[in-house]
Amino acid sequence: MSQASVSPGVRIHPSAVVEPGAKLAAGVQVGAFCYIGDEVEVGENTVFGPHCSVHGPTRIGRDNRFAGHCAVGGDPQDKKYRGERVELEIGDRNLFREFCTINRGTGGGGGVTRIGNDNWLLAYTHVAHDCQVGDHCVFSNNATLAGHVTVGDHVILSGFAGIHQFCRIGAHAFVGMGAFVNGDVPPFVMVAQEGYGRPRGINSEGLKRRGFDAGRIAAIKRAYRALYVAGGSMEDARARLAELAEGSEDVRALLEFIDSGERPLLR
Template identity: 55%
Template sequence: MIHPQAIIDPAAELAEDVSVGPFSVIGPGVTIGAGTQIGPHVVIQGPTHIGRDNRILQFTSLGADPQDKKYRGEPTELVIGDRNLIRESVTINRGTMNGNGRTVVGDDNLLMAYIHIAHDCRIGNNTIFSNNASLAGHVHIEDWVILSGFTLVHQFCSVGAHAFTGMGSAIAKDVPPYMIVSGNPARPHGINKEGLKRRGFTAEQINQLRRAYKVLYRQGLNLDEAMHELEQLAAAEQAVQPILDFLRDGVRRSLIR
């Protein structure tokens, strides 16, 4: 399963059925779970922990030092979950001590070609990053987010669950759950109705989320007033609650409005 022209450090820990293609380099402090396939010309530096049944394609770089001038060689890490497909030339850096010390990618994500995920980012589950999407440091992407091609996310920003970004979006503020945003700078353009339908949201839930969108973006309310209205919607429809939770968690940050 290990190509003779691959270089595996003796201090790396690979499950018995892990496959590694030619000219790949796996350094010390790397652990890789069962069923994971590493293509040719992949570089993985530690400390990096990769779960089960991932597929990592050629020219990918995982676990390199963070691109942060304050980094001084501290033992930070990259953690990747299970069943991720990581396509060609993806780069994911380890965390920094100024963050939480780790960069985290969850389960069942599709990272297309030339994605960059910087230090201390947190990626949830079931996301799709289209070609050339890039995250600066300390970005949080929640579950089921889709980033269209060439989307850029500024450092310390968050994108809520089920959100969708248009091609070439430049995101410099937080994006609440369920929203569609696009443009440079990105602006809100309704809720991600088609994505929600595909994930089993009912017509009534989608209608309530539309009402929540109007409260937040179309009624001229300030944030405190909007949150008060959203509390009443969330009491009647649980699907609205993630928007409210996101706003409560992010009151210290700027919000796309």
């Protein structure tokens, strides 16, 4: 093995390789045939199953779980990448199932890919360079983020969902199985497969599970109708949302999301 910085209580399988520049905090477990590279920092009690690879510069928080064959911190899959120093940051208490792939950032895209806390990324999910993922998200099997995607908190991506580069997915949104998203998805909105994904109401069941009361959900439904059902122009929808936002912080957040985007809204 190497002269990595290894705290007490770390368990490393004899077949694993840990490079000298790695730092492993107390309670970390490294499974059979893993590779932990230079400039990788791992927080307390994080566990790597067999055949995982982690390349640096990467910082991983505490209490994460990586199932077998995860590939973490690899070079960005971008032809413009020329070997510049770019990073990956992962928070705490995340679960990454088999064959997850997560790339570092690019020099032209901010330089850092970030994943927050308490997320579940299931088998074969992919997070590309410069993505920013919030907290409490669930990515089902084979869900894929292209580069520069921003995902808010409490987002669910169903199996085989694909998100186009530079898109934003607002907090509490739900993207259905197999939907391909090529525009920004506002907070609270559900997207269903129909060629490219199309909005299909709000994620009311998910909001109920997270403690949203009937009044908050009703306000969000009114905002959705103004944006997607009323049939007016985008300017008309913004004007109506501005009225609704006066009495609802959730609608105000939705309106701020719309006004801050660079890509067209998914409609």
